[in-house]
Amino acid sequence: MTLKLDINKIRHDFPILEQSINGKKLVYFDNAATTQKPSVVIEALKNYYEGYNANIHRGIHHLAEKATAAFEATRKTVKSFLNANSIEEIIFTYGTTDSINLVAGTYGRKFINAGDEIIISTLEHHSNIVPWQMLCEEKGCILKIIPINDEGEIILEEYEKLLSPKTKFVSVVHVSNALGTINPIKTIIDKAHAVGAKVLIDGAQASSHLDIDVQALDVDFYALSAHKLFGPTGMGVLYGKKELLEAMPPYRGGGEMIKEVTFEKTTYADLPYKFEAGTPNIADVVAFKFALDYIQNIGKTNIAAYENELLAYATEKLESIEGLTVIGKAKEKVSVISFVLEGIHPQDIGIILDQQGIAVRTGHHCTQPLMQRLGIPGTARASFSVYNTFEEIDALVAGILKVKKLLS
Template identity: 75%
Template sequence: MSTSLNIAAIRHDFPILNEMVNGKQLVYFDNAATTQKPRLVLDAISGYYEHYNANIHRGIHHLAEKATSAFELSRKRLQAFLNAPSPEEVIFTYGTTDGINLVAQTYGRRFLKEGDEVIISTMEHHSNIVPWQMLCEENGCILKVIPINEEGELLMDEYEKLLTERTKLVSVVHVSNTLGTINPVKEIISKAHAAGAKVLLDGAQASSHLGIDVQDLDCDFYALSLHKIYGPTGMGILFGKRELLDAMPPYRGGGEMIKEVTFEKTTYNELPYKFEAGTPNIADVVAAKYALDYVDQLGKPAIAAYENELRKYATEAVQEIGGLRIVGQAKEKVSVLSFVIDGIHHQDIGVLLDQQGIAVRTGHHCTQPLMNRFNITGTTRASFAVYNTIDEIDLFIQGLHKVKRMLG
């Protein structure tokens, strides 16, 4: 396979790839759930705790100033990663789920009323379904759902029919975590804006594979998690257009999100701090910059091209397996491969592959309505990252043949 990347050197950057599982060297194909972390990210986390562990924004001593500087440098780095107009429009969260809930519980509560409509899609993660259901139950909004075709692509004609003068928000996944489908989000945003609606994009899966430019997309909100981009868990960001964030009430109360507190009245802080109550996840925020630096060093276009070649190779190879059916064959996809095998439960497939040292994801992938659409209970999902190889895919195919011999 032709690539400008030195895959052997990249694999050396990820210590966990040397782990042995059931006597076999780990083959990690669960990257859509979380990516592994390169050494420089691990070193950044331990380096914070070893050398400048202190709370931020509140102290004038050396450690506090060093920690604050590193923390805010990550914010600027993430601003550049998204091409956001300003660092103040980058809110630190605990992940994509937290970012979506922030919008639902602040923008949604303040600006959506009974009879207003929220549009999502059939392929949404539960994190982009449940918060809107909760909002609709609370304030009487109406939830509408964009259908998909058999290939796992949005039916855009049906989406246009769903848009009305009552549509106030469209919240859709940029890339499906289950199918790998890349949605036509620029078209979705343009049509929503023409109808007077705002748009939130769930970028959890897209952020590690695609270039993200929130100004070019013209989305109103964009949420993502750093652990999908070779960064730490428990840390994410929400981008929001300044005028919207300014108009939204705070999500949590406490330290940092205030300017002045009396028993009679509290004055809230400016952006981004009014949405960042309490001591944040400092070490992981600091380490996030190093994850993005690592991706930039390799080059996201080169990463995406290599991952796409892995997906194509695996897609062709799995078709050797009798009774195997790929779920989700959109024309535009990232490196996700979901499938079912006739007569074999997905969980059994995962267990037998694990016995061979191969980590895949099985189940509904937090997309139960999507499973219902395809009339299945779940899939086996293999998802590839830059440190994976053709040799690993060959082991995976051998493993599936073994599963088929044992259970088919």
């Protein structure tokens, strides 16, 4: 049992957890969709709007300078969080989906051509499938898929067979949002680089659970979302190696991303601003720093150790329920459990659990091709964060037993 963390104190930092749903104390197990926000993040948003709301970078008055400093302080914190080489490699986006579209729409359009091959995996979220399909339709390149085994793990031998001199890009998820599988991304990256391909890693699920070191990984692009990291929605990050970002054309045109505009010609701003057109999501960027600081104060290692204990406990308890099957049994997982109940639709599970104040996610989790591979329409998914408890898992088990009693 982890003794380093005061879970009651941590829970007190998240005011939403104090409420009741349908007369029951809220049990929030939908963290893979979005994490809840600590008071320091909520206060940061409030303080920005009450104290120094202003547009950034171009103003010389006090509020503009204060807002700009807070905005850029977040960039420095993200650089440290990912161990990037420079702040120029940190691009603010609207989330992981936006980050992936940026790379597909810029690097992809410029450097990937007809007949070239792009590799993704069966585990991908739709946001790491659709942009590459769109690029393939536009450019005539070819999309190839890494298969998985029945445990929900990428088959590395099959990945190696897909790689060739035609492979120009590999884009895979670090952690499966549907199953919790942790992919061997360092191996995936190294093997892609061996054939001259560039690599993007979708880190939306991984970033809240695992230490990320983009330099040690030697990854070309890494994408994440603030709202999976106790931060606000509508804000994300794209890390990219500086030389690649410099070679890529701008993604959007407008203010902020320019040096000089005439009717004859426009010259573009230096990194990172070349990719940040228009007034950004200032308040949420500012607040994101407080979320990352909160994580760092607890310690990623401490968080991971505790979440792994929750995962082990929940897995044992859920697998003891007759008729329940855990979907996705990878050897390396984060604290996500997908499951099905024999003869009961996942949506019905979610509805009855909600009546008991327990929030889980049901459906295909934006991974329809994965569900097709597994031969199921969807699952119920319980996903745990550092503010969850073993007692809440016991409540989930009791809730599932009630579902069985009502519907079996």
